[in-house]
Amino acid sequence: MSSDCDIVAQWLSEARSAVTFTGAGISTESGIPDFRSPGGVWSRTQPVYYDDFLNSADSRLEYWRQKSESHVDFSDASPNIAHQALARWEAGRQMRGIITQNIDGLHQIAGSQSVLELHGTAREIGCLDCNSRFDADLMVTQFNETGEVPVCPHCSGLLKHATISFGQSLDETVLREAIGWCRDADLFLAMGSSLVVQPAAGLPTLARESGARLVIINREPTPLDHIADMVLHAGIGETIAAIEKAMIGAS
Ligand SMILES: [Zn+2]
The missing domain is CATH 3.40.50.1220 (TPP-binding domain)
Known part of the structure; x- marks a missing residue:
């Protein structure tokens, strides 16, 4: 070699x-962990599709639950x-x-x-309406404490990790x-x-x-x-x- x-x-x-x-x-x-690999998160959990995130409060709660869980995988990684x-x-x-x-x-x-x-990046949260960006650590901690899906502090728009979801275009x-x-x-x-x-x-x-x-x-x-x-x-x-x-x- x-x-x-x-x-x-x-x-x-x-x-x-x-x-x-x-x-x-x-x-x-x-x-x-490689989330697509056998044993990775998507072999165990059903991902939330982008359209469902937009249209259903239950899906948004499930999305935040999953993302907060996987957040620990990389928040400590170097x-x-x-x-x-x-x-x-x-x-x-x-x-x-x-x-x-x-x-x-x-x-x-x-x-x-x-x-x-x-x-995209899982280190940031983006507002789908006004495009403001927020630090993911803070919002994930807040979600873990309250169990409530956060909304944009500027415009009350939907907040999602700044990553490309299943069913969302690049x-x-x-x-x-x-x-x-x-x-x-x-x-x-x-x-x-x-x-x-x-x-x-x-x-x-x-x-x-x-x-x-x-x-x-x-x-x-x-x-x-x-x-x-x-x-x-x-x-x-x-x-x-x-x-x-x-x-x-x-x-
Ligand atoms: Zn906003």
């Missing part, structure tokens, strides 16, 4: 608009060595930014500034920017994603078709392995650490 990591390190040092794409696999190494290395690569201008499927905010906590969150602005990055990318590192959930899974293909080198780092095979320039079936943290070491060794 080390010679493969040397090659990726070389590609990264040559790249002018490298983009990283991250999925649940980078956060499971921080102890955050970025791991992979999040930290990616933040250093951005600061060192080796990487343009990160497109992520994760909602845990760990990239920003690690120091990354250029992050496109395709599925944020067009975020998606458009991610597509732009993929078109401009000369290196695309996909890590910790099974690359099966659309439209996110289309982004590595778009980058590859636009001329980027495609590197896939994931423990399990993905449907895009056959179009990648390099595939590393390994843990994210150990692989990123080996790539970073090779970059430092070569500089």
